[in-house]
Amino acid sequence: MPTPPVQLEEVDGRNCLPSIFLVTSTQLQLQCEIPSLSSQWAGSVVGNIIQSFNKLQPSKMVYLNEPEVWVDLTPDSAGRKSKSLIEPFIEGTYRKFNSNTAHIDNNYDTMQALSHYSYHKSDGQRLVCDLQGGYYNDYYVLTDPVVCSLSQEFGVTDLGAKGIENFFAHHQCNHRCQSHWKKPEAPMRRFAPVSATTFRRPC
Numbered sequence: 281m282p283t284p285p286v287q288l289e290e291v292d293g294r295n296c297l298p299s300i301f302l303v304t305s306t307q308l309q310l311q312c313e314i315p316s317l318s319s320q321w322a323g324s325v326v327g328n329i330i331q332s333f334n335k336l337q338p339s340k341m342v343y344l345n346e347p348e349v350w351v352d353l354t355p356d357s358a359g360r361k362s363k364s365l366i367e368p369f370i371e372g373t374y375r376k377f378n379s380n381t382a383h384i385d386n387n388y389d390t391m392q393a394l395s396h397y398s399y400h401k402s403d404g405q406r407l408v409c410d411l412q413g414g415y416y417n418d419y420y421v422l423t424d425p426v427v428c429s430l431s432q433e434f435g436v437t438d439l440g441a442k443g444i445e446n447f448f449a450h451h452q453c454n455h456r457c458q459s460h461w462k463k464p465e466a467p468m469r470r471f472a473p474v475s476a477t478t479f480r481r482p483c
């Protein structure tokens with residue numbers, strides 16, 4: 281049996297993990313140490329894949345929240361100005377469509393197809409998963425996605441090749457997936473699916 285990765289609370293700034301809390305009615309602040317951004321941020325990769333996916337005319341358009349760094353105008357006693365990662369507030373019910381251990385909500389076909397498509401579009405190099413956010417009449421808004429990659433370059437939530445294999449061992453293609461989309465030859469269950477984001481054990 282494979283060893284499951286450490287399951288940390290998502291609210292844990294010590295590991296530079298985004299912990300989401302309400303700042304105002306219109307914004308969420310991601311409490312995250314800025315150096316964590318040194319590992320490649322998944323957003324730009326995911327944004328490109330979503331853009332391409334939207335051209336396939338899914339039932340609902342998909343948008344991605346992009347965080348930005350805000351600097352506090354008032355310095356602390358040592359003259360330092362704190363920084364925060366801010367992104368727009370997700371209105372309505374916050375939903376988890378899938379996770380990086382392939383906890384999959386099959387009520388959202390478009391989301392599962394998007395994850396599958398990301399693997400196809402990246403020629404088998406990457407899987408966009410941990411899809412979560414808002415679901416509305418005409419569109420989805422996603423936040424804080426995970427990229428699992430063969431090169432494992434996207435930080436502590438990138439479960440690498442095992443994460444990719446595991447997703448496809450649990451994924452069932454739906455009518456929004458296209459039959460020619462690439463899939464791993466021998467997907468294998470590597471992790472027990474849990475809805476919370478899973479983080480790799482530190483080396």
Ligand SMILES: [Zn+2]
Binds near residue numbers: 453
């Ligand atoms: Zn599929």
